[in-house]
Every structure is written in C-alpha cells, then in structure tokens.
Amino acid sequence: MTLPETDTRNETTDQTSDNRPELFHYVQKDKVAESAVMGTYVVALCGEVFPVTRAPKPGSPVCPECKEIFDSLPPGQD
Template sequence: MSTTTLPETDTRTETTDDRPDMFHYVQKDKIAESAVMGTYVVALCGEVFPVTKSPKPGSPVCPQCKEIFESLPPGDDE
C-alpha cells in the first residue's frame, strides 16, 4: 500500500458578484451546532447562514458585524 499527498483544493463557491468571502460574528455557542447539524446562525449584521468554514488569521470580516461588536459593552462578547 502506498500513500499519496493530495493537492490542496479550493472549495469556495463562486458568487454572482465580486464581493470577497467575509466572515461574520455569531454567538459562540451556536457555531459547533451549526457546523455539525447544519442549522442556521444569525450574525450580528442580520445575515443568516449555516457555518461551513472557519476563518484563518487575516480573513476579511464583515464591516457591519465588526462595528456592532466593537460598540457592545465589555463583557457581552462571551
């Protein structure tokens, strides 16, 4: 039996517009459930979607989510 390393594949889906994929702020306790069960989460900006991938350092973040998150009082991010 031999082993082979498969090349990295790009699994991004193309959209009809040229917006970059952005990551959104959602409730921490809903992320795992969504990723496993396929349930939908609601981002701070109101976007509704199932969690399908996790952000990498430097990934673009939704500006609306970021603005809302930064305006929350300290301690509300847990």
C-alpha cells in the first residue's frame, strides 16, 4: 500500500516584538471600518490605542482585560 504524499507546515501564531501572541481587542463597532479605511486610531475597552489593520479569525486570542470589561457591561451596552 502506498501512502499519498503530504505537505507538512508548521502552524504559526503572529507574535509581538516580545514573543507574546498577538491579542485582539474589543473596540466600538462604528469605528472599525473608519479605522480600516482611513487609518484612524481606535481605543479598545482596555485603553490600548491602535489603527485597525486586520480582522480576527474565529478562535483568535482576545485581550483578557477587554474581555473582562466587555463581560461586565450591562446587556445592550455592547
């Protein structure tokens, strides 16, 4: 029996300059498109300020501080 050839690739995670995985943050929905198109900066729930350059993939790591703040918001405040 002959097995088919396979292509083996290492799974990579984007890293920050200090070798931590890149985290995605919660920001106001209405600011995401503007930031992505115009390059303006957004402020995440945790206070991080940055331009939106990518959309998270399902299962991407989320900033624990943003998640804690988001989870503490009353319903309808997201």
